[in-house]
Amino acid sequence: MRADTEQEILKTELWWTALVIAIVTAIMLAIIYAGVVHHINPPSNIETIDPKTLHLTGEFTESNLGTRVEAGDQVTSRVVATQFAFQPQCIVVPSNRTVTLRFATPDVIHGILVTGTNVNTMIIPGYVSQVHTVFTKTGDLLMPCHEFCGLGHSQMWATVRVVPEDQFRPGPDGRASCDAR
Amino acid sequence: MALTPHPDLSSQVPPRTDDAIDDAALERVMREVPSGALALSLLTVGLLLLAWFLMYAFVFLPRGMVG
Structure with a gap:
């Protein structure tokens, strides 16, 4: 050449x-x-939790799941992801307010996304997954498990019900659920 | 089973030609090839980049804060 x-x-x-x-x-x-x-x-929370006892003590006991308005008007939703369901299956959150979503699992690796938003995280046994976001559009948003977790994976989904801020009315204990609406 | 003898590949090698002609042809080709490769690369990478930025600007950013 x-x-x-x-x-x-x-x-x-x-x-x-x-x-x-x-x-x-x-x-x-x-x-x-x-x-x-x-x-x-990207969600970067690093917080450990014992997957064997998370349903018995602490914040992920059954009575503490769902949405709650906490100190400082902070809206927090806690969800447990198990094979093959989310508990609770529907969470209600206000629009245009910062919402904290916290997830834990007692069994295998799961993952969630909320359709039409940037919410997307893995849920790993032994860790608490946490996402802060602001939902700007109201309506029922699908939240499926996006990490193959077993034969029932395709049946594993939940609903995030985003309501206008003036229609978000938590009870006296600060709790809000889809059933109450 | 009897093995078939390996064909004599040397009989299939084309006879040597004048190197001067081949070198000239090679030079011509080597002047054209980079331009074509560059045009193809620019087109494919450009389309990929355009798709990325369209998703970024019209889907990712409007969906708002998360962290």
Whole structure:
């Protein structure tokens, strides 16, 4: 091969390398922009819990599941993911308010997403998964398990009922459920 | 079972031709190939990047905060 042809090929390869570096940089900047300006970050809560006793003591006992307005007007929903159901199967949350979703599982790895939102997390035995978000649209949103967890995986889904803030009326104990509506 | 003898591959090798002609053809091709590869790469990567940014701008960002 002639030297000038070889030089041309080398020039093209260097040009392409520079372009790829520019593309990766642009994507990284877009991700940083989404995180810093729009507060869109991957859930990064690290909190352990004993999967063998989570239903017996602590915040994931049956009576404490669902949505609750806590100190500082903080809306928190607690859900247990088991093979092959969510407990409770429906949670009600207000729109345009910061909501904290907390999940735990006593059995295998599950995962959730809430359709039409950026809520998406894994639920791993031994850990509490936590997601903060603001639901801007009202209505019933599907929340399926998105991590294959066994033969009944396709039957495992729940509903997130987003209601206008003025229609979100928790009881005297601060609890709100889909049944009460 | 009797084994069939391996064919003599040397009989299938084309006879040597004049290298000067082949080199000239190679040079011509090597001048064209990078341009074509570059055009194809730009098109495919450009479309992929466009799809990524459209999803980012019109689906991901409007869905709002999460963390």
